[in-house]
Amino acid sequence: MSIIQAKNIYKVYNETHVPVHALNGVDLEIEKGEFTAIVGPSGSGKTTLLNIIGGLDLPTEGDIFIEGTNLKTLSSRQLIDFRLHNIGFVFQAYNLIPVLTALENTEFILELQGVSKKEREKRAMEILKTVDIADKRDHKPGQLSGGQQQRVAVARALVSQPKYIIADEPTANLDSKSTEELLTLMKKMNEKFQTTFVFATHDQRVMDKARRIITIEDGKAVKDETFER
Amino acid sequence: MLLAIAWRNLWRNKLRSSVIFISIAVGIIGAITSVGFMSGMVDQREDAAIANEVSNIQIHNPKFLLNDEAQYMVPGAAQKVSEIEQIPQVKGVSLRLKVTGMAASANAGAGITIRGVNVASELKVSDINQNVIEGTYLTQNARFPAVVGQKLAHKLDLGLGDKIIITLSDSSGTITSGAFQIEGIFKTANDQFDESNVFVKKSDLAKLIGYPNNVGNEIAIRLNSNMDTPMVVNKLDKMMVGDIHSDKIIIQSWDQIQPLLKSMVEMMDYFSYLFLIIIMAALAFAIINTMLMAVMERTREIGMLMALGMNKRKIFNLILLETIFLSIIGAFIGLGVSVLVVHHYAIYGFDLTNAASGLNSFGYSARIFFRVSNEFYFISLILVVIIAIISSISPALKALKLQPATAIRENI
Numbered sequence: 001m002s003i004i005q006a007k008n009i010y011k012v013y014n015e016t017h018v019p020v021h022a023l024n025g026v027d028l029e030i031e032k033g034e035f036t037a038i039v040g041p042s043g044s045g046k047t048t049l050l051n052i053i054g055g056l057d058l059p060t061e062g063d064i065f066i067e068g069t070n071l072k073t074l075s076s077r078q079l080i081d082f083r084l085h086n087i088g089f090v091f092q093a094y095n096l097i098p099v100l101t102a103l104e105n106t107e108f109i110l111e112l113q114g115v116s117k118k119e120r121e122k123r124a125m126e127i128l129k130t131v132d133i134a135d136k137r138d139h140k141p142g143q144l145s146g147g148q149q150q151r152v153a154v155a156r157a158l159v160s161q162p163k164y165i166i167a168d169e170p171t172a173n174l175d176s177k178s179t180e181e182l183l184t185l186m187k188k189m190n191e192k193f194q195t196t197f198v199f200a201t202h203d204q205r206v207m208d209k210a211r212r213i214i215t216i217e218d219g220k221a222v223k224d225e226t227f228e229r
Numbered sequence: 230m231l232l233a234i235a236w237r238n239l240w241r242n243k244l245r246s247s248v249i250f251i252s253i254a255v256g257i258i259g260a261i262t263s264v265g266f267m268s269g270m271v272d273q274r275e276d277a278a279i280a281n282e283v284s285n286i287q288i289h290n291p292k293f294l295l296n297d298e299a300q301y302m303v304p305g306a307a308q309k310v311s312e313i314e315q316i317p318q319v320k321g322v323s324l325r326l327k328v329t330g331m332a333a334s335a336n337a338g339a340g341i342t343i344r345g346v347n348v349a350s351e352l353k354v355s356d357i358n359q360n361v362i363e364g365t366y367l368t369q370n371a372r373f374p375a376v377v378g379q380k381l382a383h384k385l386d387l388g389l390g391d392k393i394i395i396t397l398s399d400s401s402g403t404i405t406s407g408a409f410q411i412e413g414i415f416k417t418a419n420d421q422f423d424e425s426n427v428f429v430k431k432s433d434l435a436k437l438i439g440y441p442n443n444v445g446n447e448i449a450i451r452l453n454s455n456m457d458t459p460m461v462v463n464k465l466d467k468m469m470v471g472d473i474h475s476d477k478i479i480i481q482s483w484d485q486i487q488p489l490l491k492s493m494v495e496m497m498d499y500f501s502y503l504f505l506i507i508i509m510a511a512l513a514f515a516i517i518n519t520m521l522m523a524v525m526e527r528t529r530e531i532g533m534l535m536a537l538g539m540n541k542r543k544i545f546n547l548i549l550l551e552t553i554f555l556s557i558i559g560a561f562i563g564l565g566v567s568v569l570v571v572h573h574y575a576i577y578g579f580d581l582t583n584a585a586s587g588l589n590s591f592g593y594s595a596r597i598f599f600r601v602s603n604e605f606y607f608i609s610l611i612l613v614v615i616i617a618i619i620s621s622i623s624p625a626l627k628a629l630k631l632q633p634a635t636a637i638r639e640n641i
Contacts, residue, residue: 056536056634077540084538091637095533099237104230111230112538156537 004030010061022048024219033194037210045219050200054166055083088157088165092172094149096141102152103137109160127155147178164196171203183209235550249519253559256508261567264501265599271497273594280356281417283486285458288448291479299328302444304477318457321353324445326431330397334385343427345434354451364389364413375409378423379416400439407437419592458482509616520624531628532636548625556617574599
């Protein structure tokens with residue numbers, strides 16, 4: 001069964017003034033354990049699609065199902081709760097909480113979920129070890145390099161074992177070495193935990209690792225390729 | 230963790246937070262010390278009025294209050310005095326003979342109130358003896374001694390040992406005069422009182438105007454604590470209910486005798502809080518501005534928190550906590566400094582010697598001893614918290630309006 005099902009998705013911004021058609025009827029299915037990149041030129045609609053898949057935005061038309069739940073039927077509060085328990089996020093600008101340490105940033109989602117302090121500390125430390133950044137547990141984001149911050153962001157996304165992880169241009173601010181390390185890490189997590197990753201990217205290095213590449217142009221999915229990697 | 234984030238967020242922009250801490254602190258220091266000054270001034274006036282002028286409670290014949298004539302005595306005064314002395318809250322009771330008349334010297338004359346007092350009992354009721362700046366208070370053995378206010382002495386150009394001629398009506402209504410020797414000169418903070426009052430021995434005055442020594446037209450009662458005044462008045466009302474109902478006596482507390490002073494005390498309380506609220510309202514705008522800036526600077530961060538699944542209630546609480554921390558730190562600094570300033574001036578007083586003549590003419594002392602109640606400190610702190618909560622609403626609502634999908638792409 002598909003984890004993510006997008007059916008005939010349309011997204012129009014500024015409907016009342018000068019409408020911008022960001023998505024024009026996208027159909028998409030993503031299975032559990034996929035390592036998928038959504039690619040396309042700037043303004044093609046890939047970030048809009050990622051936002052809709054991530055429950056950050058809702059389609060103007062069409063439906064988005066996550067394991068059978070139609071996100072359009074959820075209230076604003078239910079949607080926030082849904083994101084908290086089902087989706088992990090990795091952002092281009094890392095977006096860690098600057099005043100918290102690496103460990104606290106990783107624990108943060110678990111705390112929002114109401115996990116006990118002992119349990120969340122244990123799980124956060126485990127995942128920090130897995131992403132090989134445990135020695136920086138007491139460092140704040142400002143004391144970490146871009147690559148290290150992105151590792152913490154990945155740890156934060158993974159720690160609650162979400163159904164899938166949305167990563168919007170995760171390598172855009174990283175140098176080649178950090179990019180390679182991060183992609184290797186994500187691939188490892190994908191294989192180890194069967195975590196589904198969906199990227200929006202124009203980074204060729206990400207595309208080279210992806211097993212499926214969906215190309216978006218002018219708000220439509222124009223190409224859907226799979227690779228054995 | 231919400232507490233930790235809110236607390237640590239405060240220190241992200243130390244300069245901006247410090248400006249707010251200082252603003253709140255200065256506002257509170259300004260409000261509390263001003264209130265301390267004004268309360269001290271009014272309290273001193275109240276204390277002085279009770280100690281030197283009206284005591285806590287007075288009992289009169291109602292007709293005396295209407296006509297101010299010596300003949301309207303308090304019925305059964307001696308008996309009443311001994312009954313009142315039995316009340317535990319009572320410090321002292323003085324039966325006085327109070328008469329209005331004229332004082333004259335070789336050079337000038339003035340309208341005065343002559344207070345005939347029993348020295349031993351008066352010392353427990355009035356602090357005039359402590360305000361004698363030249364000579365002594367009425368001594369038991371001296372013949373026809375008088376203690377006059379400094380202002381009156383200057384007006385009549387009299388000094389210690391000089392004779393003051395007092396003219397007044399006797400018991401038969403005939404004008405009579407007596408010469409008293411000035412044994413002491415007093416000075417209180419109230420020039421008007423000093424200019425219009427002469428203290429003499431009650432036995433001397435009674436003899437001069439033809440009354441026995443055991444009668445009086447005023448019973449002055451001094452209590453150990455002014456707080457007990459309403460309770461003792463109530464007790465006296467019950468004790469003397471018959472005389473009150475038959476209009477033979479009237480019992481008045483100091484605030485009934487000097488209603489202006491009473492309303493001043495009440496107004497002082499009112500203005501203290503009004504003053505504090507105005508300052509806090511002004512500070513609220515600074516707090517709102519700071520928190521709005523903080524929210525705008527952190528648009529992307531708040532968007533990220535929303536994206537990750539932090540619900541609106543928690544976002545609101547985060548902004549609220551941060552605002553409360555910001556305000557409370559400023560409040561504690563302000564309260565701490567205020568306590569020190571008020572404590573200093575409560576002990577050493579705030580010297581206003583340069584304005585002494587003006588202040589004294591209104592009955593105020595030239596050295597103001599600050600006073601701020603613990604209640605006022607506490608209410609100031611509570612008010613800061615309330616202002617912080619109110620101030621956090623606008624920035625918090627702004628934060629809640631953010632859309633995570635757009636907020637996380639903000640470049641600010």
